[in-house]
Amino acid sequence: MRKLDTFIIGGGLAGLFSALVLKSKHPEKKIAIAAFGAGSLPMSSGTIDFLSRDARGKFLKSPLAGIQKLPNHHPYKKIGIESIKQAVEFFRDFSAEWSLPYDGSLERQTPVVTSLGTIKSAALTQISMDASPLKYAQKIIVVGINGVKDFFPNVLVENLQKIFPQKQIESVNIDFISNPRRDPLILDIARILDSNEGIQKFADQLKSKVESKTMFITPPIFGTQGASSHGAAESLLESKICETTCLPPSPTGIRLQKILRDSLHKLGISILENMKIVSSEIENRRVKSVKTSSGKIFEADRFILAAGKFFSGGIEMNQFNSPREPIFNLPIFFEPSENQWSHEDFFMPQGFEKTGILIDENLKPIDASGKLILENVAIIGEILGGFDFTASGSNSGIAIASAFKAGDIDE
């Protein structure tokens, strides 16, 4: 393969989004993405949470205000507020252009109903998941699907009633697959609703339930591509419909993955599948090339590391106390003392979760003393270290913001 301008390692949200930004801003660049596994999007709700809790676990009304108060060594501060704002704009424009528009902003949280009927929040959500109209509804109908095991309308009704004690909340079950030979997944139903017949079948079964100010809550069944099937169902029923999150595989995450892949395809960027990068050649703090498990070598001027953390092998933890970044052998931030680990309260920062790579203002890897390790590598997404993104509710926001910056500042 001819030498590339940029080689991106990782085909998850961060890797795909950085390629999109990079190619949009620098169309002349030759880029490739190495992906091993489908990334975490098919398992995620596809919402973009920028920051939901502060260091003490307190809920933040404005992600932006929370970000401003973060310490200077937090990756968000390294990325910079300006870039974060631009990342949000870029993401919103992109998602709207690809017919999967997102609601929300950096200054407030958008509520989302979980698969259990509790409310979580995120800065940006697909419009079909935005639960804010719930407060205007008089009657809420939770729609279950016969045969689908992963969605419990009764549990949702019970939990939602606690949140909205004044509202009339009930559940109804509808049919999609008669005599299933296996338990249908929510994803199976979503695929049925990719078609007009599917949407019609949905609406026909619920039409009679509609009264004034009725709102429906469903599992995420409105297709696997774009937001059009949700829009069509809402107009057929002349009512608002709100999708919940669900257990994986998750159609809403799959929708986001699809528009990212389709847009990259249109831009002529290849996602090289099943490609595990195992090592690199480094000279004078510059990476010259990386090597795949099959022995193939890719040369590039610049590399973006978006390989994820433990789950996807971006950081290996073969022995308990020695995490390793296998490709560039980068120094890893790690809290060694075991009692820091696994805090009882899940939403308090977990030592384990803070493990990762530290970066400078240009996303280049540094060590604990701040010394620059590699000149032509940008580190993005979950592999960034020093903070617990899960506890603070910022996983996908970090991915989007760092990916944007890596694409924007191309050198």
Place this chain on the structure above:
Amino acid sequence: MNENFAGIRKTIDHCVACTACMAACPVMRALQDYRGPKLIAPAHGRLHFSQDDFDRSLEFCSNCKSCDRACPNGVSVSNLNMQQRGKFFESHKHSQRDKILAHIESAGKKIRTIPFGHQAANWGSSVGKILGISEKIGITAKRPLPIYARKNFKTLFKSIHQQKSDRKIVFYPGCYINENDPDVGIALIRVMNANGIEVLIDENFRCCGSPLISTGFMNESRLLAENNSARIQDWKSKNIPVVAACTTCSLVLKSELAEIFGDDRFANNNVFDAFEFLETIDLNLNLASVPKRILYHVPCHLKSQGIGLPAREILSEIPDLKIELADAGCCGLSGNFGYKKELYDVSMKIGRELFDRILSSDADEVMSECGPCRMQIQHGTNREPMHPLEILAGAYLPN
């Protein structure tokens, strides 16, 4: 296992039940009856591997390996499926149909022993008479059987004159190129010769075993694996790489057998896909202009090799040639899967996205490395796809 072959595949113990494999499975998508990769392989593998408890829905797995490619942890779900299918057939009898579909190599040999056998085989129902194929035993009559070439590749090879060279490769044609599509083999020789490389063949190679693996004939496929791996090692010791132009053959010989049998001896780093090999040499760039737009269907089993898209890289050196990826998933044929009567409709349903993509495209040519993919495309769209080697061979100026 050594680090130097595609996809270091781990066992079920690495499954974290994330369901990425289920989301990726094209059969599950097309067929409500299939329980899918996660619920079959990892779950069954863990709980029931030693028991005689077989989920009939495992029969629906096409071995396309989309699940493996989706797995973040490198679990080889497809090979677990194949292992279990093999296990099932340790205590159950194969149908006549499966026996025939599994043994295409011997079918080809049989046809060649009959005078004008290839013609008889190609005259519609006569093929059924010779090979015992019919709807009655469960092979669909809705799609044509592969057409047998007048002379097979190995016969044609003997009549081709090549310049001697110190740089040599051994070409592994595999059953489909040998019996049905020898032009691809001829194109490979032209391409290699244009690069100063002499092409050898090795008569002692046998079928890679893919049709046997996917129908559960494990012992036979192990015998082939023993034979073929020994041959590959032998060529390796002479520093001569083995090159295949069928992506299923190369995948099987590189890593699939090693994974299925858990045997490192079957992991071969001396096997290359033709374009993967061409990427390693100093390519002759004396290429004629080919002002065409090509729609490229990337076969599943090329994606699984984790080597990127070497054919596209090489062909983009041809002046005025434009390549566009079809990016429309699995073709749906998956070797012998789509020949099974009860799976024909599923196979065509899986291929629908690709067919629509091709039918709505105004590209001049459609190309794909995989023989079954090309047959499926032809059946679903009436367009006759080319192998990328044929396009490259056409660009080397006659000197």
